[in-house]
Amino acid sequence: MPAVPEAEFSNSPIHLARKRLLIVDDNLTNRKIISLQAESWKMQAYAAKSDKEALDQLAQGTQFDIDILDMQMPEMDGLETTRRISQEWRVGFRPHIIAITANAMQGDREVCLAAGMDNYISKPIQLQELAEVLSKCPPQRSSEFTSIVKLGKVICKELQPSPNILQSEQNQTLKSAKIDPKMLQSLWDIVRGDHVAFAELIECYLIETRRLVQDISTAITNEDALTIWKTAHQLKSSSASVGAIALVQLCKLLEAQGRSSKLENSLELFSQLYQEYEQVKTALQKELAKEAP
Known part of the structure; x- marks a missing residue:
């Protein structure tokens, strides 16, 4: 199978660079995949293993431009987390919230938007879909961010052409x-x-x-x-x-x-x-x- 042309994935929005992304998912593999892609777009990727951990980071004053929330988490689902964020932080001062789920069903997107989420994607994550959803995020706010320890950060590598590994x-x-x-x-x-x-x-x-x-x-x-x-x-x-x-x-x-x-x-x-x-x-x-x- 021929390698996907590099140009297909070089169209990520310029304004994503240096954006702070919080990935909230109890699945280590999914956090790693999203982190790798975000880092390749020069974003600053952070991770939380639970919705409670994500809410704690926000309550401590840590600011993020975008939150990607798994809909199904052990302690609290993504809908409840979004409601709490919406109650505590008004639009313009809270992260742009994107739902992600492995159970894409008719009506899910409407439920997510009604809860206060800004967009919705399904698993397994497709690069093009992720790029399109992130491209709709508002430009980076001109505010200082408090510092926190990065969780599960993957070092960004120089972009290289993708090899045809599947001969x-x-x-x-x-x-x-x-x-x-x-x-x-x-x-x-x-x-x-x-x-x-x-x-x-x-x-x-x-x-x-x-x-x-x-x-x-x-x-x-x-x-x-x-x-x-x-x-x-x-x-x-x-x-x-x-x-x-x-x-x-x-x-x-x-x-x-x-x-x-x-x-x-x-x-x-x-x-x-x-x-x-x-x-x-x-x-x-x-x-x-x-x-x-």
Whole structure:
């Protein structure tokens, strides 16, 4: 598959440079992906693992130009967080708020806007869509910002042409694990061909996925439907970002079982999920080995 031309991603609005972006998502892989892209546009990317953490930063006087909020968070959802921000800070003095969710359904955008959000995008994140949404943010305000410690910041690299990493002879490994080559190519476009950054991103996914799979296993043993629901949702979201399409579908099934508390065949389903997880892990590790400098 030919590499996406660099020009396609060089049209990010100039006024995004030096903007302060707060990424609020409990999923480490998603925070890393958005941070990498934001840094490539010369934005200042910060991260919060929960809505409470984000609200605490704002309450301490930390100012951000843009907040990207995950709609589904463990402690508080994005809608409630937006309502609280809207109550505390009037328009023009609060961040431009963008909702992001893995469950894009009809009417979601209207619900987000009614709660006070300014825009809405769905996962897995597409570069062009993210650029278009960010382009609608107002110009940077001329105000001083208080300093805070950056969380999970990724160092911005010099832009490089994106390599064609998905040669036809490599596709068989990806196909066996049902990984979408276009999504992996999208990740390469985000890091602009930086091998170190790409490896960091994939390792981030593999580390988080190992923990989530173990948590699902424990939850099934304990018949903990709520944890199965929430953890399968997290795994679905991050797996979609790397193109693990079969793993995503299995996560959807487990997520639905957890939501409905109907766990009759959850062990059998988890066995399929674990096998697919192992195939995805092997395929991604092979990709890293092939692309090592």
